[in-house]
């Protein structure tokens with residue numbers, strides 16, 4: 490993990506949030522290469538699940554939502570983690586993350602029975618477990634708490650803790666406007682915020698993250714077959730579209746006591762990260778929990794009328810939900826390799842071509858030969874027109890350029906030399922094998 494964090498910072502993938510001020514726990518900023526990788530991942534997901542299918546449509550809802558949303562969804566009452574405080578050093582932790590063999594619903598007695606020592610001071614002197622709601626609050630409108638505390642309280646809004654509710658609250662709008670045939674899905678990508686007690690493990694557990702979620706609306710009798718189809722689609726996307734190693738992916742059937750309050754079945758897709766197996770994404774059967782609660786809270790019917798059978802029912806929902814940061818880290822750690830070339834250690838990011846920030850790097854063999862630079866610029870602009878993500882590098886010597894491009898995952902380096910001026914051929918060097926071939930510019 491340390492090697493990946495260091496590579497991410499050194500090469501401009503990911504920086505600590507507010508780095509210049511000493512950071513801000515649980516936040517991360519994506520640099521020029523990181524944002525390209527992240528965007529490509531998000532675009533691949535959108536292309537695979539939305540653009541290439543007839544049954545899934547996109548939405549982009551506001552982050553700030555009517556607070557009734559979070560009452561109906563159960564987040565106000567139950568979106569809480571078990572907080573425990575060390576009475577000696579006052580450090581606070583999420584109980585289920587520092588003791589083994591317990592779950593989020595742990596009681597004080599169960600936690601004390603684990604005889605966990607404080608990770609900071611090493612003592613064993615704990616306060617009671619308290620439930621800590623993870624939603625961030627903010628105030629909407631020009632009301633100051635000193636003006637009118639009661640009104641200020643009424644104006645509290647939350648930063649959404651999941652993108653899902655922006656989908657559920659638009660279900661009726663979509664049904665009433667585009668009349669989709671059931672089963673159909675609504676997809677959304679966007680920011681979600683959670684006041685995690687202990688953000689940790691680089692970008693795995695953040696206070697601000699991005700989610701890509703689908704709420705797939707089905708007839709209640711067909712939830713199982715739709716669950717299986719979406720389960721298979723997740724594997725196809727993860728393994729065949731973005732190239733994750735299937736042997737590093739594991740499914741975990743979440744037992745009833747550990748499932749979120751809305752779920753009747755959940756499979757967590759776990760990934761072998763450098764620090765061990767962690768949740769990458771979840772696939773949940775949310776029943777009609779959300780739509781029925783929205784109907785109750787809003788007084789509006791969430792029923793769907795089947796055009797063919799005339800049957801009316803509240804759809805049930807299957808939800809695949811994935812965090813972009815966790816996916817980015819899975820892709821980075823899947824791609825990170827070290828080998829040795831001529832006795833020298835080499836770091837190579839073996840990113841699939843569709844995700845690499847740059848597809849090609851173009852260089853003149855020598856920077857101080859104008860005729861080489863001019864020809865290389867020609868090749869560079871030709872490739873840019875064709876592939877967009879192409880970079881130029883004329884710094885240092887050619888060996889150093891290769892090392893740099895290997896580290897950022899550029900699949901091919903194209904070098905223009907004196908032979909190019911004679912016969913219009915270039916050297917193309919492969920990132921993974923370091924093999925070099927000579928081909929015509931027109932064949933690039």
Ligand code: GAP
Pocket residue numbers: 650651652653683685692693694695696697698700702768769770771808810811812813814815
């Ligand atoms: N709408 C369902 C939902 O939000 P979740 O299991 O709480 O379910 C879904 O979150 C996914 O979002 C997780 O599997 C993970 O990929 C990502 N995620 C959740 N909390 C996160 C955090 N604090 N930091 C980074 N990613 C997070």
